[in-house]
Amino acid sequence: MPVTRTLKKKTPKRAKKEVLYAIPQDGLELFNFEETAEYGDRPYSVFLNDPEHHIRLLKGNCIEVLNKARENSVDMIFADPPYFLSNGGITCHAGKMVSVNKGKWDVSKGIKENHEFNLEWLKACQRVLTPNGTIWVSGTTHIIYSIGFAMQELGFKILNDIVWYKRNAPPNLSCRYFTHSTEIVLWASKNKKSKHYFNYPLMKASNQGKQMRNVWNISSPPPIEKRFGKHPTQKPIDLLRRIVLASTKEGDLVLDPFCGSSTTGVASLLLNRKYVGIDMEENYLELSKKRIEETLKKPSLFNFSETAINNG
Numbered sequence: 001m002p003v004t005r006t007l008k009k010k011t012p013k014r015a016k017k018e019v020l021y022a023i024p025q026d027g028l029e030l031f032n033f034e035e036t037a038e039y040g041d042r043p044y045s046v047f048l049n050d051p052e053h054h055i056r057l058l059k060g061n062c063i064e065v066l067n068k069a070r071e072n073s074v075d076m077i078f079a080d081p082p083y084f085l086s087n088g089g090i091t092c093h094a095g096k097m098v099s100v101n102k103g104k105w106d107v108s109k110g111i112k113e114n115h116e117f118n119l120e121w122l123k124a125c126q127r128v129l130t131p132n133g134t135i136w137v138s139g140t141t142h143i144i145y146s147i148g149f150a151m152q153e154l155g156f157k158i159l160n161d162i163v164w165y166k167r168n169a170p171p172n173l174s175c176r177y178f179t180h181s182t183e184i185v186l187w188a189s190k191n192k193k194s195k196h197y198f199n200y201p202l203m204k205a206s207n208q209g210k211q212m213r214n215v216w217n218i219s220s221p222p223p224i225e226k227r228f229g230k231h232p233t234q235k236p237i238d239l240l241r242r243i244v245l246a247s248t249k250e251g252d253l254v255l256d257p258f259c260g261s262s263t264t265g266v267a268s269l270l271l272n273r274k275y276v277g278i279d280m281e282e283n284y285l286e287l288s289k290k291r292i293e294e295t296l297k298k299p300s301l302f303n304f305s306e307t308a309i310n311n312g
């Protein structure tokens with residue numbers, strides 16, 4: 001009797017579901033106005049729009065603004081959020097004892113509420129990052145643990161904790177503590193699956209051919225970077241230059257949700273990256289605008305090059 005073999009029917013492979021990301025043609029189109037129109041009013045006003053140089057400044061609360069922006073559209077975010085340290089303490093400024101008062105936006109609302117805020121804006125940032133995009137967040141002891149915890153809760157992948165050593169930090173007037181001279185900058189990718197970009201060769205080349213470590217020796221901003229007025233928590237251009245060079249390519253879109261005086265914008269502009277900055281305060285956006293306009297007029301002032309990274 002012939003043996004009949006039943007052949008197992010091959011089940012056809014299911015076609016992989018293609019995920020389509022709404023990456024706009026113009027990288028600055030963080031908002032597709034037709035799409036967002038249905039959400040009602042725009043939660044921001046456009047303070048500066050310069051399509052020729054790919055720069056946009058928006059006035060508004062970054063959480064509301066980003067929650068209405070396109071998802072998966074930003075390559076890199078640098079965030080310097082409120083550290084919540086304007087609470088009647090003292091500090092040393094230009095050799096004098098002064099009270100810490102950076103503005104209403106920097107007043108603590110208590111540990112829990114501050115953490116809720118950090119969760120909310122980080123979530124909004126995560127949504128707009130491209131699948132392989134990364135975020136950098138600076139902070140001191142006042143917020144950095146909350147930021148790190150919130151990142152873990154939201155499923156970011158923490159890539160590095162950079163110790164930014166400020167070699168010209170002011171002295172501690174109370175003489176009851178070590179002098180505070182560092183900030184932490186956390187670098188994280190959108191999630192565990194992200195294949196983040198890191199310009200390893202450039203970082204190595206700019207560090208005398210040695211692997212760059214996570215301790216960065218960079219001074220606080222010199223007076224020339226504050227010639228249009230002072231932002232109380234302005235970051236040095238050197239710090240942002242290194243961050244932009246390490247984690248983005250030319251033409252990428254960089255976002256700063258708490259842009260202040262737009263140090264991130266100045267570095268992005270000088271390195272041919274697109275930039276969107278958000279801030280709630282008009283006077284800081286005015287300062288941003290002046291710095292950006294000056295950079296456009298005199299880029300040579302900043303003596304920028306791809307490799308010249310001063311590692312102290």
Ligand SMILES: C[S@@+](CC[C@H](N)C(=O)[O-])C[C@H]1O[C@@H](n2cnc3c(N)ncnc32)[C@H](O)[C@@H]1O
Pocket residue numbers: 060061062063080081082083105231233234235236257258259260261262263264278279280281284
């Ligand atoms: C720490 S400062 C950033 C300074 C900036 N990195 C620079 O180099 O000038 C934080 C900024 O966030 C702004 N800000 C605070 N809360 C905000 C919010 N919810 N949305 C948008 N901006 C906010 C403040 O007005 C302030 O200018």
